Amino acid sequence: MTIFTAIHLLFCGAATAVKAGQRIADVLRQGQVGAMVDLRGWVRSKREGKTHAFLDLNDGSGLAGIQVVLTRPDFDGQLLALTVGTAVAIAGELVASQGKEQTVEVQAQAVTVIGPADAETYPLQKKRHSFEFLRTIAHLRARTNTFGAVLRVRNACAQAIHQFFQERGFLWVHTPIISTSDCEGAGEMFAVTTLDPRKAAAPASQPDFFGKPAFLTVSGQLEAEALALALSNVYTFGPTFRAENSNTARHLAEFWMVEPEMAFCDLQGDADLAEAFLKYVFTQVLHRCAEDMAFFQSRIDPNVLANAEKIIHESFARIAYTEAIELLHRSGRSFQYPVEWGLDLQSEHERFLAEEHFGKPVIVMDYPAQIKAFYMRLNDDCPPERQTVRAMDVLAPGIGEIIGGSQREERLDVLTSRMQACGLDPEVYWWYLDLRRFGSVPHAGFGLGFDRLVQFITGMGNIRDVIPFPRTPLNAEF
RNA sequence: UCCUCGGUAGCUCAGUGGUAGAGCGGUCGGCUGUUAACCGAUUGGUCGUAGGUUCGAAUCCUACCCGGGGAGCCA
Incomplete structure:
Protein backbone atom coordinates (compact mmCIF):
# COMPACT_ATOMS: atom_id res chain seq x y z
CA MET A 1 0.00 0.00 0.00
CA THR A 2 1.37 3.39 -0.85
CA ILE A 3 1.44 6.16 1.66
CA PHE A 4 -1.09 8.07 -0.41
CA THR A 5 -3.47 5.14 -0.37
CA ALA A 6 -3.08 4.78 3.35
CA ILE A 7 -3.77 8.46 3.97
CA HIS A 8 -6.74 8.31 1.65
CA LEU A 9 -8.17 5.39 3.59
CA LEU A 10 -7.57 7.15 6.86
CA PHE A 11 -9.48 10.23 5.85
CA CYS A 12 -12.16 8.74 3.66
CA GLY A 13 -12.50 5.14 4.70
CA ALA A 14 -12.58 5.54 8.44
CA ALA A 15 -13.57 9.10 9.09
CA THR A 16 -14.79 8.42 12.61
CA ALA A 17 -11.43 6.97 13.53
CA VAL A 18 -9.51 10.14 12.82
CA LYS A 19 -12.03 12.71 13.97
CA ALA A 20 -10.27 14.90 16.48
CA GLY A 21 -11.06 13.81 19.99
CA GLN A 22 -10.15 15.46 23.24
CA ARG A 23 -6.80 14.95 24.92
CA ILE A 24 -7.06 12.97 28.11
CA ALA A 25 -4.67 15.31 29.94
CA ASP A 26 -6.95 18.26 29.15
CA VAL A 27 -10.05 16.41 30.27
CA LEU A 28 -8.41 15.44 33.56
CA ARG A 29 -7.23 18.99 34.16
CA GLN A 30 -10.19 21.05 33.00
CA GLY A 31 -13.12 18.70 32.39
CA GLN A 32 -16.42 19.55 34.05
CA VAL A 33 -18.36 16.78 35.68
CA GLY A 34 -21.46 16.17 33.62
CA ALA A 35 -19.79 17.09 30.33
CA MET A 36 -19.81 14.74 27.36
CA VAL A 37 -16.34 13.63 26.32
CA ASP A 38 -14.94 12.05 23.17
CA LEU A 39 -11.61 10.29 23.75
CA ARG A 40 -9.16 8.25 21.65
CA GLY A 41 -6.37 6.17 23.06
CA TRP A 42 -4.96 2.77 23.88
CA VAL A 43 -6.16 0.40 26.59
CA ARG A 44 -3.49 0.05 29.27
CA SER A 45 -5.45 -2.38 31.44
CA LYS A 46 -8.89 -3.88 31.87
CA ARG A 47 -10.52 -5.06 35.08
CA GLU A 48 -13.80 -6.94 34.87
CA GLY A 49 -16.37 -7.19 37.61
CA LYS A 50 -19.87 -8.56 37.77
CA THR A 51 -21.64 -5.26 37.36
CA HIS A 52 -18.90 -3.08 35.86
CA ALA A 53 -15.70 -3.32 33.88
CA PHE A 54 -12.94 -0.71 34.03
CA LEU A 55 -10.47 0.40 31.39
CA ASP A 56 -7.36 2.51 31.89
CA LEU A 57 -7.19 4.61 28.75
CA ASN A 58 -4.03 6.51 27.79
CA ASP A 59 -3.33 8.69 24.77
CA GLY A 60 0.19 9.85 25.65
CA SER A 61 -0.92 13.34 26.62
CA GLY A 62 0.14 12.68 30.17
CA LEU A 63 1.32 10.07 32.61
CA ALA A 64 -2.13 9.53 34.08
CA GLY A 65 -4.72 7.78 31.97
CA ILE A 66 -8.41 8.12 32.52
CA GLN A 67 -10.60 5.38 33.95
CA VAL A 68 -13.45 4.33 31.71
CA VAL A 69 -16.42 2.59 33.36
CA LEU A 70 -18.38 0.08 31.30
CA THR A 71 -21.69 -0.92 32.83
CA ARG A 72 -22.53 -4.56 32.42
CA PRO A 73 -24.21 -6.23 30.72
CA ASP A 74 -24.48 -3.39 28.18
CA PHE A 75 -20.92 -3.83 26.91
CA ASP A 76 -20.54 -7.59 27.44
CA GLY A 77 -20.36 -8.17 23.69
CA GLN A 78 -17.30 -5.92 23.44
CA LEU A 79 -15.39 -6.78 26.59
CA LEU A 80 -13.49 -9.69 25.04
CA ALA A 81 -12.03 -7.41 22.36
CA LEU A 82 -10.91 -4.67 24.75
CA THR A 83 -7.54 -6.21 25.50
CA VAL A 84 -4.36 -4.43 26.58
CA GLY A 85 -2.97 -2.45 23.66
CA THR A 86 -6.25 -2.06 21.78
CA ALA A 87 -6.90 1.36 20.21
CA VAL A 88 -10.37 2.60 21.04
CA ALA A 89 -12.67 5.59 20.82
CA ILE A 90 -14.78 6.26 23.88
CA ALA A 91 -17.82 8.52 24.04
CA GLY A 92 -19.39 9.11 27.41
CA GLU A 93 -20.03 11.37 30.33
CA LEU A 94 -17.40 12.71 32.71
CA VAL A 95 -18.55 11.78 36.21
CA ALA A 96 -17.19 11.94 39.74
CA SER A 97 -15.43 8.69 40.53
CA GLN A 98 -16.57 6.35 43.29
CA GLY A 99 -13.07 4.86 43.35
CA LYS A 100 -10.22 6.12 45.46
CA GLU A 101 -7.44 6.52 42.92
CA GLN A 102 -9.01 9.17 40.72
CA THR A 103 -11.44 12.02 41.15
CA VAL A 104 -13.18 11.75 37.79
CA GLU A 105 -13.84 8.99 35.30
CA VAL A 106 -15.79 8.42 32.11
CA GLN A 107 -19.10 6.60 32.17
CA ALA A 108 -18.98 5.06 28.70
CA GLN A 109 -21.94 5.35 26.38
CA ALA A 110 -20.28 4.10 23.19
CA VAL A 111 -17.07 2.16 22.64
CA THR A 112 -15.48 1.70 19.21
CA VAL A 113 -12.51 -0.54 18.61
CA ILE A 114 -10.28 1.29 16.13
CA GLY A 115 -7.38 -1.16 16.13
CA PRO A 116 -7.44 -4.49 17.95
CA ALA A 117 -4.43 -6.00 19.72
CA ASP A 118 -4.19 -9.76 20.14
CA ALA A 119 -3.71 -10.50 23.82
CA GLU A 120 -1.79 -13.70 23.08
CA THR A 121 0.91 -11.97 21.07
CA TYR A 122 0.95 -8.32 22.20
CA PRO A 123 4.32 -8.04 23.94
CA LEU A 124 3.43 -5.47 26.59
CA GLN A 125 1.81 -6.70 29.77
CA LYS A 126 0.15 -4.79 32.54
CA LYS A 127 3.12 -5.61 34.71
CA ARG A 128 6.47 -3.88 34.76
CA HIS A 129 9.02 -4.83 32.09
CA SER A 130 12.79 -4.61 32.22
CA PHE A 131 14.38 -1.84 30.15
CA GLU A 132 16.52 -4.46 28.42
CA PHE A 133 13.41 -6.21 27.13
CA LEU A 134 11.73 -2.96 26.13
CA ARG A 135 14.77 -2.07 23.98
CA THR A 136 13.94 -5.11 21.86
CA ILE A 137 10.46 -3.67 21.21
CA ALA A 138 11.42 -0.02 20.80
CA HIS A 139 8.49 0.48 18.42
CA LEU A 140 6.06 -0.27 21.25
CA ARG A 141 7.85 0.96 24.35
CA THR A 175 25.42 23.50 10.26
CA PRO A 176 26.06 20.67 7.82
CA ILE A 177 25.38 17.04 8.63
CA ILE A 178 27.82 15.94 5.94
CA SER A 179 31.39 17.05 6.52
CA THR A 180 34.51 16.71 4.41
CA SER A 181 37.00 17.66 7.07
CA ASP A 182 37.92 14.25 8.35
CA CYS A 183 40.04 15.41 11.25
CA GLU A 184 37.89 17.50 13.53
CA GLY A 185 39.62 15.65 16.30
CA ALA A 186 36.60 13.98 17.81
CA GLY A 187 37.27 10.39 16.89
CA GLU A 188 35.99 7.88 14.36
CA MET A 189 33.56 9.06 11.69
CA PHE A 190 30.93 7.38 9.52
CA ALA A 191 31.79 7.54 5.83
CA VAL A 192 29.24 8.98 3.40
CA THR A 193 29.53 7.72 -0.16
CA THR A 194 27.54 7.03 -3.30
CA LEU A 195 30.02 4.40 -4.42
CA ASP A 196 28.54 0.94 -4.20
CA PRO A 197 30.28 -0.76 -1.29
CA ARG A 198 29.12 -4.15 -2.57
CA LYS A 199 31.29 -3.82 -5.64
CA ALA A 200 34.99 -4.45 -5.49
CA ALA A 201 37.27 -1.52 -4.85
CA ALA A 202 36.02 1.33 -7.00
CA PRO A 203 38.24 2.30 -9.91
CA ALA A 204 40.22 5.41 -9.14
CA SER A 205 38.71 7.10 -12.18
CA GLN A 206 35.25 7.02 -10.62
CA PRO A 207 34.81 10.09 -8.45
CA ASP A 208 32.76 9.94 -5.28
CA PHE A 209 29.84 12.33 -4.89
CA PHE A 210 31.76 15.19 -3.34
CA GLY A 211 35.03 14.46 -5.11
CA LYS A 212 36.68 13.83 -1.78
CA PRO A 213 36.02 11.68 1.26
CA ALA A 214 32.90 12.73 3.14
CA PHE A 215 31.61 11.83 6.59
CA LEU A 216 28.73 12.40 8.97
CA THR A 217 29.48 15.34 11.22
CA VAL A 218 31.01 14.84 14.65
CA SER A 219 30.52 18.50 15.57
CA GLY A 220 29.13 21.67 14.07
CA GLN A 221 31.53 23.82 16.06
CA LEU A 222 33.90 24.98 13.32
CA GLU A 223 31.02 26.10 11.13
CA ALA A 224 29.24 27.63 14.12
CA GLU A 225 32.36 29.71 14.79
CA ALA A 226 32.15 31.09 11.26
CA LEU A 227 28.54 32.09 11.79
CA ALA A 228 29.16 33.56 15.26
CA LEU A 229 31.83 35.78 13.69
CA ALA A 230 29.05 37.38 11.66
CA LEU A 231 25.93 37.07 13.79
CA SER A 232 27.53 37.35 17.25
CA ASN A 233 25.49 34.73 19.11
CA VAL A 234 24.37 31.48 17.50
CA TYR A 235 23.59 27.92 18.50
CA THR A 236 23.25 24.59 16.75
CA PHE A 237 20.84 21.85 17.78
CA GLY A 238 20.96 18.76 15.65
CA PRO A 239 22.10 15.19 15.19
CA THR A 240 25.74 14.23 15.59
CA PHE A 241 27.49 10.98 14.78
CA ARG A 242 30.42 9.12 16.28
CA ALA A 243 31.57 5.76 14.93
CA GLU A 244 33.48 4.83 18.05
CA ASN A 245 32.96 1.32 19.37
CA SER A 246 31.69 2.66 22.67
CA ASN A 247 29.54 0.31 24.71
CA THR A 248 28.46 2.28 27.73
CA ALA A 249 25.32 3.68 29.31
CA ARG A 250 26.42 7.18 28.24
CA HIS A 251 27.27 6.77 24.52
CA LEU A 252 25.27 6.68 21.31
CA ALA A 253 26.51 6.46 17.73
CA GLU A 254 23.80 8.98 16.77
CA PHE A 255 22.96 11.63 19.32
CA TRP A 256 21.76 15.20 19.53
CA MET A 257 24.08 18.01 20.44
CA VAL A 258 23.59 21.66 21.35
CA GLU A 259 26.48 24.01 20.56
CA PRO A 260 26.22 27.71 21.37
CA GLU A 261 28.97 29.97 20.06
CA MET A 262 29.45 33.58 21.15
CA ALA A 263 31.59 36.30 19.64
CA PHE A 264 33.19 38.85 21.97
CA CYS A 265 33.10 36.32 24.78
CA ASP A 266 35.74 34.76 27.03
CA LEU A 267 35.88 31.60 29.12
CA GLN A 268 34.16 33.17 32.12
CA GLY A 269 31.28 34.29 29.93
CA ASP A 270 31.13 30.80 28.48
CA ALA A 271 30.92 29.21 31.94
CA ASP A 272 28.31 31.75 33.01
C1' U B 1 38.11 -2.54 22.28
C1' C B 2 39.22 -4.49 27.51
C1' C B 3 37.37 -6.59 32.32
C1' U B 4 33.20 -8.92 34.47
C1' C B 5 28.35 -11.18 34.95
C1' G B 6 24.70 -13.39 32.15
C1' G B 7 21.50 -15.99 27.84
C1' U B 8 16.17 -21.78 30.42
C1' A B 9 8.12 -20.68 28.76
C1' G B 10 5.48 -14.30 26.00
C1' C B 11 8.05 -11.61 30.66
C1' U B 12 11.10 -12.10 35.44
C1' C B 13 13.87 -16.01 37.16
C1' A B 14 15.12 -21.03 39.94
C1' G B 15 17.37 -25.51 38.41
C1' U B 16 25.36 -26.96 38.79
C1' G B 17 25.81 -34.61 35.70
C1' G B 18 20.23 -38.61 36.05
C1' U B 19 12.09 -37.59 33.79
C1' A B 20 12.74 -29.19 32.34
C1' G B 21 10.22 -25.85 37.17
C1' A B 22 7.94 -21.34 39.77
C1' G B 23 5.72 -16.52 39.72
C1' C B 24 3.62 -13.18 36.38
C1' G B 25 1.14 -12.95 31.48
C1' G B 26 -2.54 -15.51 28.16
C1' U B 27 -7.08 -18.69 28.22
C1' C B 28 -11.45 -20.71 31.02
C1' G B 29 -14.37 -20.48 35.52
C1' G B 30 -15.53 -17.93 40.23
C1' C B 31 -15.77 -13.41 43.19
C1' U B 32 -15.62 -8.28 43.78
C1' G B 33 -16.89 -0.21 42.17
C1' U B 34 -12.19 -2.44 40.34
C1' U B 35 -7.35 0.17 40.03
C1' A B 36 0.16 -4.00 40.38
C1' A B 37 -7.36 -6.46 41.67
C1' C B 38 -8.28 -11.27 44.10
C1' C B 39 -9.28 -17.06 44.17
C1' G B 40 -9.12 -21.81 41.33
C1' A B 41 -7.90 -24.49 36.95
C1' U B 42 -5.29 -24.49 32.48
C1' U B 43 -1.87 -23.17 28.54
C1' G B 44 3.03 -22.64 27.44
C1' G B 45 10.19 -24.98 26.01
C1' U B 46 15.22 -26.09 19.55
C1' C B 47 17.58 -24.60 27.88
C1' G B 48 21.71 -18.46 22.65
C1' U B 49 24.49 -21.22 18.27
C1' A B 50 28.04 -24.98 16.75
C1' G B 51 31.30 -28.62 18.24
C1' G B 52 33.40 -31.76 22.24
C1' U B 53 33.66 -34.90 27.04
C1' U B 54 30.20 -38.64 29.12
C1' C B 55 26.24 -44.56 29.49
C1' G B 56 23.70 -39.84 30.10
C1' A B 57 24.63 -32.48 29.40
C1' A B 58 20.29 -26.83 30.78
C1' U B 59 24.45 -28.34 34.06
C1' C B 60 31.40 -29.85 32.39
C1' C B 61 35.04 -28.11 28.15
C1' U B 62 36.11 -25.09 23.47
C1' A B 63 34.76 -21.50 19.84
C1' C B 64 31.37 -18.04 18.23
C1' C B 65 26.85 -14.82 18.65
C1' C B 66 23.98 -11.60 21.71
C1' G B 67 22.77 -8.77 26.26
C1' G B 68 23.74 -6.24 31.29
C1' G B 69 27.34 -3.72 34.48
C1' G B 70 32.22 -1.39 34.78
C1' A B 71 36.49 0.84 32.02
C1' G B 72 38.65 3.39 27.79
C1' C B 73 37.14 7.12 24.04
C1' C B 74 33.85 11.22 24.57
C1' A B 75 28.92 14.54 24.50
Missing part, protein backbone atom coordinates in the same frame (compact mmCIF):
# COMPACT_ATOMS: atom_id res chain seq x y z
CA ALA A 142 6.57 4.53 23.98
CA ARG A 143 3.28 3.08 25.22
CA THR A 144 4.73 2.47 28.68
CA ASN A 145 4.61 4.93 31.56
CA THR A 146 8.37 5.38 31.69
CA PHE A 147 8.94 6.03 28.00
CA GLY A 148 5.92 8.27 27.70
CA ALA A 149 7.35 10.33 30.55
CA VAL A 150 10.85 10.31 29.03
CA LEU A 151 9.57 11.51 25.68
CA ARG A 152 7.48 14.28 27.20
CA VAL A 153 10.47 15.46 29.25
CA ARG A 154 12.70 15.20 26.19
CA ASN A 155 10.28 17.41 24.29
CA ALA A 156 10.13 19.92 27.15
CA CYS A 157 13.94 20.01 27.27
CA ALA A 158 14.20 20.77 23.57
CA GLN A 159 11.58 23.47 23.85
CA ALA A 160 13.31 25.02 26.87
CA ILE A 161 16.66 25.04 25.07
CA HIS A 162 15.26 26.95 22.13
CA GLN A 163 13.43 29.32 24.47
CA PHE A 164 16.59 29.98 26.49
CA PHE A 165 18.63 30.95 23.46
CA GLN A 166 15.86 32.77 21.65
CA GLU A 167 15.20 34.94 24.71
CA ARG A 168 18.88 35.93 24.65
CA GLY A 169 19.02 36.79 20.96
CA PHE A 170 20.89 33.69 19.80
CA LEU A 171 20.15 32.55 16.26
CA TRP A 172 19.50 28.87 15.66
CA VAL A 173 21.85 28.00 12.78
CA HIS A 174 21.92 24.83 10.72
CA LEU A 273 26.20 30.84 30.00
CA ALA A 274 26.53 27.10 30.68
CA GLU A 275 25.38 27.53 34.26
CA ALA A 276 22.47 29.81 33.38
CA PHE A 277 21.52 27.41 30.62
CA LEU A 278 21.27 24.36 32.89
CA LYS A 279 19.37 26.30 35.56
CA TYR A 280 16.88 27.52 32.98
CA VAL A 281 16.25 24.13 31.39
CA PHE A 282 15.78 22.38 34.74
CA THR A 283 13.40 25.09 35.93
CA GLN A 284 11.29 24.82 32.79
CA VAL A 285 11.12 21.04 32.84
CA LEU A 286 10.18 20.89 36.52
CA HIS A 287 7.42 23.36 35.83
CA ARG A 288 6.08 21.85 32.62
CA CYS A 289 6.49 18.16 33.46
CA ALA A 290 5.77 18.08 37.18
CA GLU A 291 3.78 14.87 36.98
CA ASP A 292 6.42 13.06 34.92
CA MET A 293 9.22 14.30 37.20
CA ALA A 294 7.32 13.01 40.24
CA PHE A 295 7.15 9.67 38.47
CA PHE A 296 10.93 9.60 37.94
CA GLN A 297 11.42 10.55 41.57
CA SER A 298 9.26 7.69 42.86
CA ARG A 299 10.02 4.97 40.32
CA ILE A 300 13.43 5.60 38.74
CA ASP A 301 15.75 7.57 41.04
CA PRO A 302 14.79 9.05 44.43
CA ASN A 303 17.35 11.84 43.95
CA VAL A 304 16.10 13.47 40.77
CA LEU A 305 14.10 16.22 42.44
CA ALA A 306 16.82 17.01 44.99
CA ASN A 307 19.40 17.08 42.19
CA ALA A 308 17.23 19.39 40.14
CA GLU A 309 16.77 21.73 43.10
CA LYS A 310 20.54 21.86 43.54
CA ILE A 311 21.06 22.70 39.89
CA ILE A 312 18.48 25.46 40.05
CA HIS A 313 19.30 27.05 43.39
CA GLU A 314 22.99 26.44 44.14
CA SER A 315 25.74 28.15 42.26
CA PHE A 316 28.04 25.70 40.52
CA ALA A 317 31.46 25.08 41.99
CA ARG A 318 34.28 26.44 39.82
CA ILE A 319 37.80 25.19 40.09
CA ALA A 320 40.94 25.32 37.99
CA TYR A 321 42.33 22.02 36.74
CA THR A 322 45.52 22.62 38.71
CA GLU A 323 43.52 23.14 41.92
CA ALA A 324 41.46 20.03 41.16
CA ILE A 325 44.65 17.97 40.95
CA GLU A 326 45.80 19.34 44.30
CA LEU A 327 42.37 18.71 45.80
CA LEU A 328 42.41 15.09 44.62
CA HIS A 329 45.86 14.64 46.12
CA ARG A 330 44.77 16.12 49.45
CA SER A 331 41.61 13.98 49.53
CA GLY A 332 43.59 11.04 50.86
CA ARG A 333 41.62 8.80 48.53
CA SER A 334 43.33 6.09 46.56
CA PHE A 335 42.28 6.10 42.94
CA GLN A 336 42.73 3.38 40.38
CA TYR A 337 44.23 5.83 37.89
CA PRO A 338 47.08 8.19 38.73
CA VAL A 339 46.41 11.82 39.65
CA GLU A 340 49.16 13.89 38.15
CA TRP A 341 49.36 17.32 36.52
CA GLY A 342 49.20 16.82 32.77
CA LEU A 343 47.04 13.71 32.84
CA ASP A 344 43.35 13.91 32.04
CA LEU A 345 40.82 13.46 34.83
CA GLN A 346 39.36 9.96 34.83
CA SER A 347 35.71 9.13 35.46
CA GLU A 348 36.50 8.21 39.05
CA HIS A 349 38.15 11.61 39.62
CA GLU A 350 35.27 13.49 38.05
CA ARG A 351 32.78 11.53 40.12
CA PHE A 352 34.70 12.29 43.31
CA LEU A 353 34.65 15.99 42.56
CA ALA A 354 31.00 16.27 41.52
CA GLU A 355 29.38 13.65 43.74
CA GLU A 356 31.45 13.54 46.91
CA HIS A 357 33.53 16.65 47.35
CA PHE A 358 31.15 19.30 46.05
CA GLY A 359 27.88 17.38 45.82
CA LYS A 360 26.75 19.55 42.93
CA PRO A 361 27.90 20.41 39.41
CA VAL A 362 31.50 21.51 39.10
CA ILE A 363 33.05 23.54 36.33
CA VAL A 364 36.70 22.60 35.88
CA MET A 365 38.66 25.17 33.88
CA ASP A 366 42.11 25.77 32.41
CA TYR A 367 43.24 22.29 31.44
CA PRO A 368 46.76 21.43 30.27
CA ALA A 369 47.15 22.26 26.58
CA GLN A 370 48.61 18.86 25.79
CA ILE A 371 45.36 17.00 26.55
CA LYS A 372 42.97 19.41 24.80
CA ALA A 373 42.03 20.27 21.23
CA PHE A 374 44.04 22.55 18.96
CA TYR A 375 41.38 25.25 18.72
CA MET A 376 41.34 26.11 22.44
CA ARG A 377 42.93 29.41 23.38
CA LEU A 378 46.34 29.26 25.04
CA ASN A 379 46.47 30.99 28.39
CA ASP A 380 49.00 33.80 28.66
CA ASP A 381 51.60 33.92 31.44
CA CYS A 382 51.96 30.16 31.90
CA PRO A 383 55.30 28.54 32.65
CA PRO A 384 56.23 26.61 29.49
CA GLU A 385 56.01 23.22 31.19
CA ARG A 386 52.59 24.09 32.57
CA GLN A 387 50.88 25.59 29.52
CA THR A 388 47.11 25.57 29.91
CA VAL A 389 44.18 26.36 27.63
CA ARG A 390 40.90 28.12 28.31
CA ALA A 391 38.81 24.96 28.40
CA MET A 392 35.99 24.12 30.75
CA ASP A 393 34.10 20.93 31.52
CA VAL A 394 30.86 20.91 33.48
CA LEU A 395 30.80 17.73 35.55
CA ALA A 396 27.40 16.65 36.80
CA PRO A 397 26.75 14.20 39.66
CA GLY A 398 25.79 10.80 38.30
CA ILE A 399 26.49 11.70 34.70
CA GLY A 400 30.01 13.02 34.47
CA GLU A 401 30.93 15.40 31.70
CA ILE A 402 27.71 16.93 30.41
CA ILE A 403 29.17 20.08 28.86
CA GLY A 404 32.58 20.64 27.32
CA GLY A 405 33.55 24.07 26.07
CA SER A 406 36.33 26.55 25.57
CA GLN A 407 37.35 29.98 24.52
CA ARG A 408 38.66 29.60 20.96
CA GLU A 409 42.13 30.61 19.82
CA GLU A 410 41.57 33.83 17.87
CA ARG A 411 45.23 34.62 17.05
CA LEU A 412 46.24 33.43 13.58
CA ASP A 413 49.89 32.76 14.35
CA VAL A 414 49.20 30.90 17.60
CA LEU A 415 46.43 28.82 16.03
CA THR A 416 48.58 27.90 13.03
CA SER A 417 51.47 26.72 15.17
CA ARG A 418 49.10 24.80 17.47
CA MET A 419 47.66 22.97 14.44
CA GLN A 420 51.12 22.07 13.25
CA ALA A 421 52.07 20.85 16.72
CA CYS A 422 48.98 18.66 16.68
CA GLY A 423 49.94 17.19 13.31
CA LEU A 424 47.18 18.95 11.36
CA ASP A 425 47.66 20.51 7.95
CA PRO A 426 46.72 24.23 8.05
CA GLU A 427 45.97 24.08 4.31
CA VAL A 428 42.99 21.85 4.96
CA TYR A 429 41.62 24.35 7.45
CA TRP A 430 42.13 27.37 5.20
CA TRP A 431 38.62 28.71 5.75
CA TYR A 432 38.82 28.23 9.52
CA LEU A 433 42.09 30.20 9.52
CA ASP A 434 40.49 32.89 7.32
CA LEU A 435 38.21 33.66 10.27
CA ARG A 436 41.38 34.73 12.13
CA ARG A 437 42.69 36.72 9.16
CA PHE A 438 39.60 38.86 8.75
CA GLY A 439 37.91 40.51 11.70
CA SER A 440 38.93 37.93 14.28
CA VAL A 441 37.56 38.46 17.80
CA PRO A 442 37.71 36.56 21.07
CA HIS A 443 34.91 34.01 21.04
CA ALA A 444 33.80 30.98 23.03
CA GLY A 445 31.25 28.21 23.05
CA PHE A 446 30.40 24.80 24.37
CA GLY A 447 28.90 21.49 23.39
CA LEU A 448 26.13 19.82 25.34
CA GLY A 449 25.03 16.22 24.87
CA PHE A 450 21.26 16.61 24.64
CA ASP A 451 20.55 12.98 25.41
CA ARG A 452 22.85 13.11 28.42
CA LEU A 453 20.93 16.15 29.61
CA VAL A 454 17.67 14.21 29.39
CA GLN A 455 19.36 11.33 31.18
CA PHE A 456 20.53 13.69 33.91
CA ILE A 457 17.12 15.30 34.40
CA THR A 458 15.14 12.04 34.43
CA GLY A 459 17.62 9.91 36.37
CA MET A 460 17.43 7.22 33.68
CA GLY A 461 20.44 4.94 34.00
CA ASN A 462 21.03 4.20 30.33
CA ILE A 463 21.19 6.73 27.51
CA ARG A 464 19.57 4.16 25.19
CA ASP A 465 16.40 4.68 27.19
CA VAL A 466 16.09 8.44 26.68
CA ILE A 467 16.08 8.41 22.85
CA PRO A 468 13.25 6.67 20.99
CA PHE A 469 15.33 4.56 18.63
CA PRO A 470 18.93 4.32 19.84
CA ARG A 471 21.85 3.65 17.52
CA THR A 472 24.74 1.84 19.15
CA PRO A 473 27.29 -0.71 17.90
CA LEU A 474 25.32 -3.66 16.43
CA ASN A 475 21.98 -1.98 17.08
CA ALA A 476 19.99 -0.12 14.41
CA GLU A 477 16.91 -2.33 14.09
CA PHE A 478 14.22 0.32 14.24
